[in-house]
Amino acid sequence: MLFATHLLAAGLLARRFRTSVGWAVVGAALPDLVDKPLASLGIVDLFHSVGHSALLAVVVVPVALLGRVGVAAAVGWASHLLFDAVHVVLNGRAGDALFLVWPLAVPPDPLAIPPGAFFFYYLWSPSFFVEVAIWTGAAALAVRAWRGRAEAA
Numbered sequence: 001m002l003f004a005t006h007l008l009a010a011g012l013l014a015r016r017f018r019t020s021v022g023w024a025v026v027g028a029a030l031p032d033l034v035d036k037p038l039a040s041l042g043i044v045d046l047f048h049s050v051g052h053s054a055l056l057a058v059v060v061v062p063v064a065l066l067g068r069v070g071v072a073a074a075v076g077w078a079s080h081l082l083f084d085a086v087h088v089v090l091n092g093r094a095g096d097a098l099f100l101v102w103p104l105a106v107p108p109d110p111l112a113i114p115p116g117a118f119f120f121y122y123l124w125s126p127s128f129f130v131e132v133a134i135w136t137g138a139a140a141l142a143v144r145a146w147r148g149r150a151e152a153a
């Protein structure tokens, strides 16, 4: 899933569950902010590694237990992992979902496309259309909220 859509989805989830939108967005940004530079610098081989591993829950769960801010960040982080897993499955690369257990297992045939080139690979894939639906739904919610405020004024 594209980075901006992760942020949007986390924000929508946070609004729905009445938690901090800002911290959910921060949590949703972290997996890519950690893993993309690591792979770009050649420190790891995959663009989905430590930040995308569900095993990082050993850190995230205690953070969530700190309070509402931690819960919001954890929800954002977890939503990023979930949406990336759904994305690879939708695009016919279910084996890539093994990133969820990195480093215990790694995808057997990862794409290994850097973020910029990935965008063009990704366009018109099945998951891309899911993202279009998410953005369209968010736009509809924004228009509805705007109209509601306009009518109330």
Ligand SMILES: [Zn+2]
Pocket: 001, 031, 032, 052, 080, 084
């Ligand atoms: Zn990601």
